[in-house]
Amino acid sequence: MSYNLADLPKEEREKVDVDLHASGVAYKERYGMPFNFREIEALIPISLREYFKQRVDFYRSNPYRLGKLPHVANEK
Incomplete structure (x- = not known):
């Protein structure tokens, strides 16, 4: 599998x-x-605005996806 995003079809890149x-x-x-x-939102193509709203909701409800981890007590 390639990780080069330029190799993706236009729809997938969008x-x-x-x-x-x-x-x-x-x-x-x-x-x-x-x-x-x-x-x-105005930057998003009209055809993908519903997808955009779904993804915003997803990231709002999943703090771990943004790298925010719960505080862990330091053990000595």
Whole structure:
């Protein structure tokens, strides 16, 4: 399997881009960073907006996907 995204079909590359935007929205929300959801949504092709909303919901509900782990007590 190749990891070169340029080798993917155009539709799959667009989905990867939409997923990246969705994870960025959830990340910025989680850490209180400023952003404009409407501006980001306007960048998404109309045919993929529902997919974008689904992915945003996914990342909002899965903090482990964003690298935020629960605090673990240090053992000595």
